[in-house]
Amino acid sequence: MDIVYTIWLRSIKRYLRSKSRIIGSLGMPLFFLVIMGFGLNSVVEVPEGGDYVGFIMPGIIAMSILFTSIFSGIQIIWDKQFGFLKETLVAPVSRVEIMLGQTVGGATTSLIQGGLMLLLAFVLGLNLIGLTGLGIAITFMVLIGLAFTAFGVAIASKMEDMHGFQLIMNFVIFPIFGLSGALFPLSGLPEWARPITYLDPLTYGVEGIRYGLSGASHIDPLLCFLALGGFTVATILVGTHFFRKIKI
Amino acid sequence: MVSIKVEKLTKSFGDFTAVNDVSFSIGKGEVFGLLGPNGAGKTTTISMLATLLPATSGKAEIEGKSITSDQDGVRKSIGIVFQDQSLDDELTAYENMDLHGRLYRMEGKLRKERALELLKLVELEGRKDDLVKTFSGGMRRRLEIARGLLHRPKVLFLDEPTLGLDPQTRNKLWEYIAQLNEAQKITVILTTHYMEEADRLCNRIAIIDRGKIIAVGTPSELKEGIGGDVITVKSENPEGVYARLSKEKWVKRIEKHDGSVTVNLANAEKHIAGMVKMLDGLEISTLSVHKPTLEDVFLHFTGRTIREEEAGAKEEMRMRHRVWSRG
Numbered sequence: 001m002d003i004v005y006t007i008w009l010r011s012i013k014r015y016l017r018s019k020s021r022i023i024g025s026l027g028m029p030l031f032f033l034v035i036m037g038f039g040l041n042s043v044v045e046v047p048e049g050g051d052y053v054g055f056i057m058p059g060i061i062a063m064s065i066l067f068t069s070i071f072s073g074i075q076i077i078w079d080k081q082f083g084f085l086k087e088t089l090v091a092p093v094s095r096v097e098i099m100l101g102q103t104v105g106g107a108t109t110s111l112i113q114g115g116l117m118l119l120l121a122f123v124l125g126l127n128l129i130g131l132t133g134l135g136i137a138i139t140f141m142v143l144i145g146l147a148f149t150a151f152g153v154a155i156a157s158k159m160e161d162m163h164g165f166q167l168i169m170n171f172v173i174f175p176i177f178g179l180s181g182a183l184f185p186l187s188g189l190p191e192w193a194r195p196i197t198y199l200d201p202l203t204y205g206v207e208g209i210r211y212g213l214s215g216a217s218h219i220d221p222l223l224c225f226l227a228l229g230g231f232t233v234a235t236i237l238v239g240t241h242f243f244r245k246i247k248i
Numbered sequence: 249m250v251s252i253k254v255e256k257l258t259k260s261f262g263d264f265t266a267v268n269d270v271s272f273s274i275g276k277g278e279v280f281g282l283l284g285p286n287g288a289g290k291t292t293t294i295s296m297l298a299t300l301l302p303a304t305s306g307k308a309e310i311e312g313k314s315i316t317s318d319q320d321g322v323r324k325s326i327g328i329v330f331q332d333q334s335l336d337d338e339l340t341a342y343e344n345m346d347l348h349g350r351l352y353r354m355e356g357k358l359r360k361e362r363a364l365e366l367l368k369l370v371e372l373e374g375r376k377d378d379l380v381k382t383f384s385g386g387m388r389r390r391l392e393i394a395r396g397l398l399h400r401p402k403v404l405f406l407d408e409p410t411l412g413l414d415p416q417t418r419n420k421l422w423e424y425i426a427q428l429n430e431a432q433k434i435t436v437i438l439t440t441h442y443m444e445e446a447d448r449l450c451n452r453i454a455i456i457d458r459g460k461i462i463a464v465g466t467p468s469e470l471k472e473g474i475g476g477d478v479i480t481v482k483s484e485n486p487e488g489v490y491a492r493l494s495k496e497k498w499v500k501r502i503e504k505h506d507g508s509v510t511v512n513l514a515n516a517e518k519h520i521a522g523m524v525k526m527l528d529g530l531e532i533s534t535l536s537v538h539k540p541t542l543e544d545v546f547l548h549f550t551g552r553t554i555r556e557e558e559a560g561a562k563e564e565m566r567m568r569h570r571v572w573s574r575g
Contacts, residue, residue, distance in 0.1 A: 006350040014338045083334035087395075090298055091351040092323035248300060 003093045007101025008108065011072065015109040022113070025071070029064040029117055033057075036183060047187050050214070057121045058137070058209035059182025062144055062202060065114040069145045070173055072106025073152015073239070076246075077159055086248055099153060099243040103236060106149030107142060114141045121213075129215050136221065137212030140228065144205040147232040150239035157242035175200075182206045186218045201231040249276040251403055251435040252297070257306035259292050266292040268459035269306070274437060274452075276402075279429050281450035282439040283542065285554045289459040290439035291331055294407050297437075298328050311402050324352070327396030331407040331439075333388050337381040341372055341391050344380060345398060352399035359398075366394040370424065386417035393424065397432070404428070406438035410445060422449055441554055443542040455546055462549045471540040474548045475500040477516035478540050479523065481509045484531040492526050505551060510544065 015021070037053040037060070044052040079085040088098050118137070128134060155168060180202035186194065197203050208224040211217035217224070252274040259267040267289040274280040282290045295301040297308055299319040307314065313321035335344050342363060349359035367373045370390035380388065389409065396404060409425065410418040426449060429436050440446050446453050447467045455463045455470070463470060483489050489509045494502050498519055501512040513519060516537045524535070547553050 002353065003351065006347060009350075010336065010339070010347055013343065014336075017338055082337065083330060083332045084336050085334075086300065086330055087334040087336075087348070088351065090300055090323060090326075090328055091348075092320045092353075093351055 003097040004101040004104060007088070007098055008105040011102065011105025011109060015105075015112070025064065025068050025113055026116060028067065029060045030120075032063065032183075033060045033120075047185055053124070054126065054214070055185070055210075056183055057124075057126060058213055059180070059206050061114050061117045061121070061137075061141065061209055062180065062182055062206045063177055064117045065110045065141055065144045065205075066148055066177060066202060067173065068110035068113040069106050069148035070152040070155075070168075072109055073102070073149040073154070074156045074159075074165065074168070075106075076102065076153055076156035076243075077162055077165075080156075080246075080248065081161060085246075089246075089248065095244045095246075096240055099150075099240045100236075102153055103146060103149045103239065106152065107145035110145040110149065111138075111141055114145070126213065129213070133212045133215060135212070137209045140205050140208035140212065140224070143208075143225075143228045143232050144202065147201065147205075147228065147235045150232070150235040154235065154239040154242045157239070157246045176202050179203070180206050181218070201228060204228040204231075250274070251276040251278070252280075252308070252310050252437065254293075254297070254308040255306055257293065257296060257308055258304045259289075259296060259301065260304045265459050267296070270456070270459075270461050271306075272454050272461060272464060274435060276435055277429070277433050278451045279425070279436040279438070279449055281446040281453040282437070282456050283441070283443070283446040283453050283546075283554075284439075284456035285441055285552075288441075288456045290441075290456060291407055293456075294328075294405055294437070294439060297322075298326060298405055299323060324399070325401055326403045326405060327399065327401035328405040329389070329392045329396050329407065329409060331411060333392065335380045335388060335392060335395075338379065340377050340379055341367060341383070342376040344391065345395055348395045348398050354399060362398055362400075366397055367391075370394040386413055386421070389413065389417075389421060390424070393421075393428075397428070397434075400432075401434070403435045403437065406436060408439055408441070410440075410442065418445075425449055443546075443554065447542055453542070455542075455549060457546075457550050463545065467542065470542065470545045474540055474545055475512035476514040476540075477512070478538055478544050479511045479513065479516055479520065480534075480536050480538075481511070481527070481532060482507060482534045483509065484533070488530045489527060489532075492530070493523070496526075503548065503551075505547065510547065512540070 033056070037056050041052045046052055046055045076085065122128070179197050179200040181197055186197055189197065204219065204224040204227040207217045207219045208221055208228060211221040211224070250273050254273065255271050257267060257270045258265065270293060282293060284290055292301065296303045297310060297315060299315055299322050307316065310322050311325040313325060315322050339347065345363035345367065346359060349363060364373065367376050370393060372387060372391055372394065375387070380391065383391065406425065410421050413421065422445065425436065428434060438449065450467065452464065452466050453470060454461045465473065481489050486504045486507060486509050490502060490504045493499055493511060498513050499511055500514065503510050520537060543553060
């Protein structure tokens with residue numbers, strides 16, 4: 001555990017020190033919230049009731065966590081390129097511990113980012129429906145953070161340098177976000193398109209947060225928990241497997 | 249007392265054999281140098297000994313621990329300073345030290361004491377709370393050496409410790425390394441392609457070229473081995489020079505290379521005037537007399553020279569990268 005803590009500590013120190021990264025990664029979700037949320041608020045009607053800004057809030061929170069966590073995982077590539085990874089790999093510690101430290105660190109920083117968005121949601125008039133609901137939302141936020149940091153580590157372990165990053169951004173991160181029902185109600189989709197959204201693990205995260213914050217969701221929250229929890233375990237296992245084989 | 253024992257170590261990448269059947273042993277407290285041009289297999293050898301790269305065949309022991317069956321034991325016994333920097337730029341010097349101590353599971357009080365002590369040793373205690381990204385190349389190197397020593401390793405690996413540093417910093421680092429070896433009785437294995445560095449720092453040197461060790465010995469043994477003083481004649485017509493000189497009795501050894509001829513002999517000063525007369529009429533561009541250097545040793549064994557200008561594109565890139573990361 002002490003090694004996991006050490007790597008975690010490093011992530012947190014680095015995160016708190018890079019003010020530009022904190023502000024920068026709030027930018028995109030805020031942009032979506034303002035442009036989409038307020039821009040479309042008057043023309044979009046949500047079938048389940050309520051206004052559109054309130055509807056996409058959980059999606060925006062999930063988005064900020066998704067981006068921050070994948071990014072934290074992919075940071076391993078920088079460690080590889082700028083040499084720091086060698087320092088950890090040559091130490092008498094197991095790679096599993098390093099990987100877990102990285103994952104918990106990434107999940108923590110992305111939870112802080114998501115938390116800031118959640119605070120913003122309260123400022124914008126979101127009403128808390130109860131502490132249990134808040135607890136449920138935070139649980140799902142943690143799971144998204146863990147799963148996608150591990151996912152980022154898995155990708156980074158297979159990548160040589162940052163050249164492939166744009167590709168990952170366009171063909172992995174955006175589809176995961178776009179298909180998750182973060183921006184639109186799943187019930188509004190045609191029958192044939194629904195299975196695709198059900199294959200997207202983030203769907204269950206968004207729905208889970210939505211259930212916690214509004215008390216209503218399209219998918220059963222327990223199913224959400226099992227699906228996202230399973231995905232989290234799977235990505236951690238796969239991430240660990242790839243990370244153990246990393247070559248410098 | 250043996251500290252490192254390497255037997256028939258080999259590493260192949262596909263068809264290419266980077267390290268070919270290398271064997272040597274290093275005594276405790278020795279400073280041992282692997283000298284060779286870029287791409288000779290020095291870093292690959294170090295990586296295998298540091299358990300970062302699995303060997304294709306052969307075996308090695310460090311402080312009695314096998315690099316294949318007891319990797320954690322090896323890792324605990326060694327400190328390593330990599331060729332490319334491996335510090336975290338976004339952390340301070342002290343935080344880098346502290347992180348290292350934690351990775352080696354050092355207890356809190358000891359970690360702090362040793363970190364401060366070592367930062368003082370490398371004259372960085374005044375900058376200990378500054379971010380590493382504000383450090384110059386020389387300061388980074390010193391910090392890396394301090395970090396490599398934090399957990400009191402028995403063996404210190406230095407992979408091209410002074411690459412890309414200015415001559416002043418290089419001199420200073422050499423002093424540090426010599427002091428460390430003296431004070432801590434630590435075994436040091438270093439790789440370099442700087443002749444002067446190997447000559448000055450190492451008790452013994454292995455010359456490595458194209459993955460093979462071609463000579464091992466103390467610097468003076470190696471230099472004396474090629475026989476007395478060296479006269480180098482640069483000429484468009486090395487064959488002509490060779491033909492005129494090779495039959496002389498005072499010539500101990502004569503070798504033809506591309507565009508030059510090297511002559512080994514005793515008391516070069518006495519013969520130089522006569523030699524100039526003998527070469528009259530041949531196109532001679534330069535003629536120089538010097539005591540043998542490791543460069544001559546390398547030339548003698550391989551027929552080529554290691555020169556800084558031969559430094560490949562890879563090194564150039566690396567240096568550029570360093571300049572960037574410094575800025």
